[in-house]
Amino acid sequence: MRQRLRKDPLLLGGMVFLVLLVLFAVFGPHLRHDPFLQNGGTHLPPGGDYWLGTDTVGRDTFSRLAYGARLSLYIGLVVQSISLGVGILMGVLGTFSPRWLGSLIMRFTDVMFAFPDILLAILIITVVGMGVKPVIVALSITAWPAIARLVKTQLATLKDREFVVAARASGASTAYLVFKHVLPQLWGILMAVTMVELAGTILSESTLSFLGIGIQAPDPSWGSMIQSARMQMNSYPMELLYPCVILSLTIFALNFVGDGLRAALDPKSS
Amino acid sequence: MRILKPLAQRLLYGLLSLLLVSVVTFWASEQIGDVAVILAGEKASPETVVRIRHSLGLDQPAPVRYGRYLNNAVHGDFGMSFHGTHEPVKDIIARDLPMTARIAFMAILLSAIVGIFLGTVAGVYQNRFQDRAVLIVSTLGVTLPNFVLAPFLVYFFCLKMDRLPQTWEQNRVAADYMYLILPVVVLSARPAALLTRLTRASFIDTMQQEYIRLAIAKGVPRMRLIVRHALRNAILPVVTAIGTSFGFLLTGSFVVENFFGLPGLGKETIEAISKRDVMVVQACVFVTGAMFIVVNLIVDILLPILDPRIREAQI
Numbered sequence: 001m002r003q004r005l006r007k008d009p010l011l012l013g014g015m016v017f018l019v020l021l022v023l024f025a026v027f028g029p030h031l032r033h034d035p036f037l038q039n040g041g042t043h044l045p046p047g048g049d050y051w052l053g054t055d056t057v058g059r060d061t062f063s064r065l066a067y068g069a070r071l072s073l074y075i076g077l078v079v080q081s082i083s084l085g086v087g088i089l090m091g092v093l094g095t096f097s098p099r100w101l102g103s104l105i106m107r108f109t110d111v112m113f114a115f116p117d118i119l120l121a122i123l124i125i126t127v128v129g130m131g132v133k134p135v136i137v138a139l140s141i142t143a144w145p146a147i148a149r150l151v152k153t154q155l156a157t158l159k160d161r162e163f164v165v166a167a168r169a170s171g172a173s174t175a176y177l178v179f180k181h182v183l184p185q186l187w188g189i190l191m192a193v194t195m196v197e198l199a200g201t202i203l204s205e206s207t208l209s210f211l212g213i214g215i216q217a218p219d220p221s222w223g224s225m226i227q228s229a230r231m232q233m234n235s236y237p238m239e240l241l242y243p244c245v246i247l248s249l250t251i252f253a254l255n256f257v258g259d260g261l262r263a264a265l266d267p268k269s270s
Numbered sequence: 271m272r273i274l275k276p277l278a279q280r281l282l283y284g285l286l287s288l289l290l291v292s293v294v295t296f297w298a299s300e301q302i303g304d305v306a307v308i309l310a311g312e313k314a315s316p317e318t319v320v321r322i323r324h325s326l327g328l329d330q331p332a333p334v335r336y337g338r339y340l341n342n343a344v345h346g347d348f349g350m351s352f353h354g355t356h357e358p359v360k361d362i363i364a365r366d367l368p369m370t371a372r373i374a375f376m377a378i379l380l381s382a383i384v385g386i387f388l389g390t391v392a393g394v395y396q397n398r399f400q401d402r403a404v405l406i407v408s409t410l411g412v413t414l415p416n417f418v419l420a421p422f423l424v425y426f427f428c429l430k431m432d433r434l435p436q437t438w439e440q441n442r443v444a445a446d447y448m449y450l451i452l453p454v455v456v457l458s459a460r461p462a463a464l465l466t467r468l469t470r471a472s473f474i475d476t477m478q479q480e481y482i483r484l485a486i487a488k489g490v491p492r493m494r495l496i497v498r499h500a501l502r503n504a505i506l507p508v509v510t511a512i513g514t515s516f517g518f519l520l521t522g523s524f525v526v527e528n529f530f531g532l533p534g535l536g537k538e539t540i541e542a543i544s545k546r547d548v549m550v551v552q553a554c555v556f557v558t559g560a561m562f563i564v565v566n567l568i569v570d571i572l573l574p575i576l577d578p579r580i581r582e583a584q585i
Contacts, residue, residue, distance in 0.1 A: 111286075111287050111290060114287075114514065114517070114566070115287075115291075115517075115559065115562070116517040116518075116520050116521050116558075116559075116562060117521070118520075118521040118524060119520065119521070119555055119558055119559055119562075120294075122524075122539060122543065122551065122555060123294060123295065123298045123551065123552075123555050124298075125543065126298060126543050126546070126548060126551045126552075127298050127301040199413070203415055206415065206417075207415065207417065207521075207524075207525060210417045210525065211524060211525065211528055211540050212540065212544065213540060213543050213544070223417070226417055226418070226421070227417075230421050230529075233421060233424070233425065233429070234429060237425055237429070240421050240425075244418040244421065244422070247415060247418060248413070248414055248415065248418050251413050251414075251415065252413055255412075255413055
């Protein structure tokens with residue numbers, strides 16, 4: 001692993017950034033000022049008491065970025081956990097259940113996979129309302145098909161291998177086989193893919209918040225921070241820079257780590 | 271004649287997906303609460319509510335209502351808006367669709383041209399400077415969120431250089447296309463980057479094949495080899511991807527229309543959500559989803575026409 005890291009600076013850089021981001025999300029909001037308190041002057045420049053200045057109503061930009069990181073990571077991790085659970089279940093059912101049921105499940109997965117995720121999220125949000133929970137629901141419903149398809153293709157190559165046949169011959173039940181023999185082989189690739197998917201979830205969340213239908217005020221999200229900063233970009237372009245940079249770097253880092261892990265797991269690539 | 275069978279299958283799947291979209295949108299409209307009460311207003315008497323409910327047929331069972339909803343939708347009737355003058359949703363769609371279709375069409379054209387060109391350049395100069403440069407640009411294009419790209423472009427081209435207008439206005443001083451340059455560029459960034467990557471991979475793959483080696487050995491001129499021999503084959507998976515990247519365009523159009531204030535479906539949808547105007551949201555999602563399905567259907571049908579091998583395989 002150390003060799004791999006030395007050979008792949010993007011993977012290393014991405015990992016370092018993600019660790020820093022998690023620390024930022026955990027400790028950042030408590031480090032300086034309350035992210036919700038309108039205490040400073042409005043549009044203060046960076047430096048001094050407010051490290052990154054203040055926003056339109058005088059809230060600390062640094063703390064709001066940190067709180068936004070916390071919300072983004074929280075939503076991303078919850079959505080990805082649900083998506084992994086449902087995706088693995090669907091992939092396993094699609095492979096090991098009776099043929100008609102399996103093809104029905106996979107057909108449904110394909111339709112869900114192809115359908116633009118924001119469109120479905122918009123419909124769900126119209127019905128359930130806006131906020132953190134509706135965003136989690138909407139993004140979970142659109143996230144699982146990618147995992148289900150991955151599990152299905154991986155299982156298709158695994159299920160006729162000798163060790164599976166051997167386990168079957170010695171009387172293993174399908175459930176035992178799946179959980180003890182087959183799934184443990186998938187954790188690596190699933191983790192790599194989840195990193196990339198996590199980037200997608202964080203992007204979708206900030207897109208919804210940017211459009212004003214995701215996380216609602218006064219909760220900060222990078223997306224809604226970009227939206228409110230761009231209204232003032234003629235006078236205060238710098239305020240737009242911080243949320244844009246941190247969001248872009250997060251998405252870069254997750255993609256680099258995901259791709260790096262996948263390459264590290266694939267013996268053919270080294 | 272047997273070529274018709276896979277076509278029929280594709281059509282069937284397309285129709286099934288459309289039906290699924292219609293069921294979901296119908297379900298969504300049912301969840302919002304009693305439409306009759308919303309339409310009648312808060313001060314209406316119970317009799318008025320009952321009368322409206324009956325006149326709209328809302329007292330009938332769900333399958334009947336779904337059937338009528340579907341029938342109306344097929345005839346382009348999506349009910350009327352809950353707000354303002356209760357404008358028919360059909361008129362709203364008819365007003366907004368041209369703008370969305372216009373930028374989506376321009377963006378798909380731009381991203382196809384840019385993607386295939388850059389991808390081919392990267393493929394020709396594999397692992398050299400040109401390839402690396404294209405890789406960096408396409409990585410940026412895939413990962414950079416469009417609502418991050420948009421303000422940066424606006425900052426440079428509108429605020430610093432003052433060359434392009436910032437948002438769409440009712441009274442436009444410049445030609446329309448001046449207002450559409452930035453939105454279309456932002457919208458096409460992600461699909462263009464994806465098509466670049468795909469073209470590169472497909473091109474490199476094609477260049478390894480026997481018939482290309484034969485062509486090189488025969489002494490086919492370089493340009494002709496690239497364009498006529500390699501690209502013609504390499505482009506086929508790219509055509510499929512143009513269909514799927516249409517999904518990114520639809521998602522992107524929500525952001526871009528809102529960012530640049532373009533009067534299109536995406537802007538209308540977001541405004542309708544904040545007003546909880548379900549009829550409008552439902553119709554917009556239905557129309558956008560239908561567009562997505564139809565474009566992918568067209569790609570599926572086009573592909574065997576472009577590629578004799580698929581045609582042969584299906585017969």
